[in-house]
Amino acid sequence: MTSQRLAYTYLSDHQREAIDSWRARFPDHDQGRQSAVIQALHIAQEGNGGWLSQQMLDAVADYLELTPVRVYEVATFYSMFHLHPVGRHKVNICQNISCMLCGSDELVRHIEQHLGIGLGETTADGRITLVPEDECLAACTGAPMMLVDEHYYTDLTPEKATAILDSLE
Amino acid sequence: MSANPEQPDDQVTITIDGAEYQASKGATIIEVADANGVDIPRFCYHPKLTAPANCRMCLVDIEMNGKAAPKPMPACITAIGDGMVVRTESERAVSAQRNVMEFLLINHPLDCPICDQGGECELQDLALGYGRGISRFTERKRVVDDEDLGPLVETEMTRCIHCTRCVRFLDEIAGTSELGALHRGEHTEIGTFVGRGIHSELSGNVIDLCPVGALTNKPYRYTARAWEMLSHPTVGPHDAIGSNISLHQVRGTVKRVVPRNNEAVNETWIADRDRYSYQGIYAEDRLQEPIARDGDKWQAMDWQEALESVAGRLKEVAAQDPSQIAAWVSPSATLEEQYLLNRLMRGLGSDNVDVRLRQADTRDGDSPSPGLGMPIAATEDVDAALLVGSHTRHDQPLLNHRLRKAGLNGAHIMALDTRRHDWNYELSEELVAHPDQLARELALIAAAMAAYVGRGVVEGLHAYTGGAEPGDNHKRVAQRLVDAGSALVMSGDAVELHQGGADLRALTALIAELAGAHHGQLGTGANAFGGWIAGAVPYRGADGSPARGMSVAETIADPRRCYVVVNLEPEHDCFDGAAARRALEAAETVVVFSPYVTEAMREYADVILPIGAFGETAGTFVNAEGRWQTFAGVGRPIGEARPAWRVFRVLGNLLSLDRFEYNAPDEIHAELQGLWERQGNPSNGGWQGRPAEPWLGHGSLVRAGNTAIYGTDPLVRRGEALQRTPHAGAARPTLSPATAQQLGVNDGDWISLDQGGPSVRLQASVDDALADSTVWLPAGLEGTAGLGPVHGPINIQRT
Ligand code: SF4
Ligand code: FES
Ligand code: FES
16 A cells, blocks of 8 residues: 555654664564564553554554554553553552552542542543552552552552542642 | 484484383474374464463473473473473373363353354363363353454354464464454453454464364354264365365255365365355356257256257357367366367367466467476475466465465565565565566566576577666576575466466576476466366367367457357456457357356357356366366255266267267276376476567556456355455456556546446555556456456546
8 A cells, every 4th residue: 555654654753763772672573573562652652642542553563563463462461551542640559469458449449439430430631540450569568559650659548549649730 | 311222313212101202302292192193182282383382281291310390291382302201191180181171161151052163172072071070160251242353254252262373373374463362361352453354365274273162164154063064075176276175064065164184285274265165056146957048038958958959059060160169168177077078179170178268378379288397385495486477375375375484484485566466474576567568577587597597698588678687686586596496486377367478488487497496387277287188278189189279369369150168257267358258249159068157148158058066076176286186076966957077978979979988087087197197298388489579568558467366266256255355346446656646546536447348437546566557457356347358458537
């Protein structure tokens, strides 16, 4: 087909450069380029309001010269990639075993009530998305805990948690 | 530390369940077990695919140097070692296998009574041996939404056990990577993620690979049970590979087609074309009884009456001028049919019999025989290949599979055609030229080659190069072919269809000769080589004696008074459908032998005799490597239809021709085999046989094309499921961006096209894969039947 390559339609110069630097670290064959998928998806997601559209996934596949399904596999495997639009902040309340034992269920209930949304939903003002249940976030010593964007908040109580959320822009 | 001092270095000895086996170093336990008939349960492992060892069903107990491994190991990826002791049935191994089975069944619906796979399911079989009688799992099972993968493969993804055989097949064999393992852990699903479906020409093989009922055969669904069907070995009827297949039938009705293993031919795969075309056997337009024209009406007749009338008509024309009779016969007819038809025609005094329906140029008349020029299996070991006018992936899917293997192993697979094709691997070089320039491109490759091997100037080449110098690309192609240890130079379907095909074939032969390469020449049909052997060609008898008949192309250009047409639809199957039809319409007498009756036939024919379709006739196909493969018929043909060889035999008797007393096809086969064995190897054309004058080209906007993958013959065109895939349906005339711009055509525009006759209206595509000044428009698609030559001038009007 003659259509413009997706990679040049959906990825900025800057993003493509950033992907290049990852790509250069691996051998230039299918498997090698597959190693750059995770980083490329982060780069694409960041530049796209925190989520990955179908076009973005295809653009990454196109740019790394991989068949699209290789990228879909990675994007659906990791919960850090979001395949639907999200709010400005992603809040992930850990509910795995340690956090659960230390009261994450109550924490979730409280936060849901406070924000008026359930897990997997986004507040009407587009401020916060509550990320659905995930694996252990590897901060069990500080259970219960939550991940807000890139930051860990540990030893939470419902009050502490809502205060943190209220401070988000 | 070899157990046996006489053991060769590359061999090791291992013990499995108490018995000693010798095997090559590097083999896995499961390979040794399989080779020696020891059963190890497995789901994900398949000998033709890489082993991910993800199902864990094959766990076995291992002991090395007297030390037991700490836990059971997967037999499918554990390499053997000298002195290794393997126990597949120890308590620990069996308990491991049972536990894996229990986990696999946790999320499986256990809906065997409504599952098509029931009775032939690897999960069912192994559950019988390793499963518990009662499930301990009382929690909720997961359910997976089904995805529509297209008209060929049905899904029931809740049954999937995530062995990933289907994913790996599409990755490693089909080369399309259309399926993936999406999501994670308990949420893992096999799918395309975007609902694109799977479109590989080999897609049906995932049905055979899937160990459970997740992927099943869509058209076959719910029509029979595995245990009520009889398996009937036969041979694929559409391409020159001759894939070994089995028809599964119930009381003579074919329910489905599956591959038979033959490492030398199709390995364990078959193309979708061979798997799904059987639906055409039961098409609505099957002719049930002989019919003859009576003024404007058609009259049913009994066979005796019909054959007598045919014999009478043929005799009448033959008595005046036998050269006024021409026979066109399908290149997918059996060897026996082709041979008897040849004898009928020659008995009547005419040499005008031909299977090369799609060969537009027969100036090189009496030399080239079709065929691959090498064993099919050996093509996966070539170091270089040049494919001229062949979209091998669609023309001969399993030959492409072999060449792909070679290509992935580093061989230089190269192509020259009028467009770039959608290959499932990367070619080393893909040359694209306008149809008028193909000969020049080949000549430049030949010139570069002659220089490279120090042959100097090749006589006659200048007429094609016009004195031009080879470019770097020509030199690269030439050098790679010469430097290769084993090489193949092959022409394909698009060369057959080319108006200057004789030049292209001669040049291809020259290149093969200069490179010391194998030389192949493949058109369409399952038995084109057979047609040549059977003498169903105008320039040679079955005994190899020369003859001077007229080809299909010649009897189209110089119409005859009487035609005999066997199992084809000229408007689709001849290189110039419009002209072929005109010739038939103008003839006094047209006798058609066909499983089907079409509106077109009713217009041009005088008598139409119903013959058996594929599966209903016993016979032989000779594949591209010259392998004779004989098969029996499954059941009686539909209605009053009869196998064509019987019809020809009776006709031979009615015409009082000598030696037409055959009782069975094997007698015909044996007679022909005797004739064939007495002949030396046929010459395969060559530069010497080139036409006196090069063909000059059309010099205008030219139609280019090949035969669409699901448009090759009447049977596949009636394969209802195949016709609903994106490879079939309405033709999309395709132009290069520059040509489209010149003509003011945009992608998606509706345009009118004509080749001098009636025009058709089709939706255009624009694609930079094409050479300029050409319109890509293959034959055998909806909308192309009324048009002229597949390679010839064409006019375009925007509408
Ligand atoms: S669909 Fe069948 S072949 Fe594919 S992963 Fe599932 S069980 Fe295996
Ligand atoms: S369980 Fe929450 S951080 Fe580990
Ligand atoms: S067959 Fe060995 S792990 Fe699946």
